[in-house]
Amino acid sequence: MEINISYRHLDSSPAVDAKIREKLEHLKKYFHGKMNVNWVCSVDGHQQHKSEVNINVGQNNFHANAVDKNLYNTLDMALNKIESRARKKNENVKDNIHRH
Numbered sequence: 001m002e003i004n005i006s007y008r009h010l011d012s013s014p015a016v017d018a019k020i021r022e023k024l025e026h027l028k029k030y031f032h033g034k035m036n037v038n039w040v041c042s043v044d045g046h047q048q049h050k051s052e053v054n055i056n057v058g059q060n061n062f063h064a065n066a067v068d069k070n071l072y073n074t075l076d077m078a079l080n081k082i083e084s085r086a087r088k089k090n091e092n093v094k095d096n097i098h099r100h
Helices: 014-029 071-099
Strands: 002-008 035-043 049-057 060-068
Touching: 002 014, 014 035, 014 071, 035 071, 049 071, 060 071
Parallel strands: 002 035
Antiparallel strands: 035 049, 049 060
């Protein structure tokens, strides 16, 4: 798994990096093969934190973003969106296999 975490208008934090890496471990059960993750944490002038996630696995691309006043909430919300999409993709693949 290749992880690139960047920050905009925000200082990097080892605690946030560790939290993101911990959360991404949960996604390994949905993806097989090399996973490239680009995670961007930012804050705007109104103190709204934003997390944007792009995950590339083979030919599959997943994108999610979340906005909240708390940065840690945005991490959870974005990851929940990615996990939901990955689960749905895997179910569709399984359904197609079992249909034939």
